[in-house]
Amino acid sequence: MNLKRKVEIAVISDVHLGTFGCQAKQLLTYLNSIAPKTLILNGDIIDIWQFKKRYFPKSHLKVIKKIMDFAANGVNVVYITGNHDEMLRKFADTEIGNISIVNKLVLDLNGKKAWFFHGDVFDMSIQNAKWLAKLGGWGYDLLIVMNGLVNWCLEKLGKERYSLSKKIKNGVKGAVKYINDFEEVASDLAIQNGYDYVICGHIxxxxxxxxxxKYGQTTYLNSGDWVENFTALEYQFKRWKIYSYNNDKLSPFFGDDDIKEMNTQDLIAAITIVEQPKSKKSK
Structure with missing residues (x-):
């Protein structure tokens, strides 16, 4: 039997299926570990900018199949368009079964308003010079491939993995300022429009x-990515958390102290479902 954690909402973004940097196997492991009521794909799931017919491994196809299986089994799947999959924006407000394609989303979560969008609308380099942004994307993809080779060598030597791109980002003042500005703009707009949560991806x-x-406050959340950070957002028991594949694995989602004090059997029932093995059909 497999234990699956129940979550009301799971949010993933910046998967970049179809590129060398995509870590589809880790994402598939995560998706197989949860039982969400709603799955929000917050942009850049399929990297149409850098799509190559000769590169779309089985693991990438399995991620798509898993998402389709979620929808077929009653999970509400919302695909919010991003810049790398902007071609899907022509299909905005389309619904096919349990799958919907939108440019932004507003949900009421236990009396609080949550505003979801990818975030590229704030990126002037994309709005004003898409060719330059795409060139940067290809360079980033090359850096990820080089990083993979470096980490393969480090693992063979028994040393910890290392992120070249994260090191570069964290060491460049312009990148740090861009990230801070992005968070400020998104948060200020959320406060101005009365949203309790603003949920983005992109950066x-x-x-x-x-x-x-001076006008109020909001909670800013970013789901990260499945290229370097392997992170998602989860909403359960009226609370948000950042899920980290490298640190959390199948750790329980505690809502409050009352849940921590539940007995083991009740706790497992509250945070997981048990998937029974499928019975073999008689011939």
Whole structure:
């Protein structure tokens, strides 16, 4: 039997299926570990910008199949378009069964308003010079491939993995300022429009923090990515958390102290479902 964690909402973004940097196997492991009521794909799931017919491994196809299986089994799947899959924007507001394609999404979560969008609308380099942004994307993809070779060598030597691109981002003042500006703009707009939560992707920086200005406050959340950080957002028991594949695995989702004090059997029932093995059909 397989234990699957129940979550009300799971949010993933920046998967970049169809590129060398995509870590589809880790994502598939994560998707197989949860039983969401709603799955929100917050942009850049399929990288149409860098799509190559000669490169779309089975693991990438399995991620798509898993998402389709979710929808077939009653999970509400919402695909929010991003810049790398912007071709899908022509199909915005389309619904096929349990799958819907939108440019943005607003949900009421236990009396609080949550605003979901990818975030590329704030990126002027994309809005004003798409060819330059695409060139940067190809360079980033090359850097990820080089990083993979470096990490293969490090693992053979028994050393920890290392992220070249994260090191470069964290060491460049312009990149740090861009990320901070992105968070500020998204949060200010959310406060201005009365949203309690603003949930983005795009900048590959998982984050959850309370932002406030003189007009009010909001909770800014970013789902990160499945290229370097292997992170998602989960909403359960009226709370958000950042799921980290490298750290969390199948750790329970505690809502409050009352849940922590439940006995083991009740706790397992509250946070998981048990998937029974399929019986073989008699010949």
């Amino acid at each position: 590959h920086q998982p984050k959850m923090l309370i932002k406030e200005n």
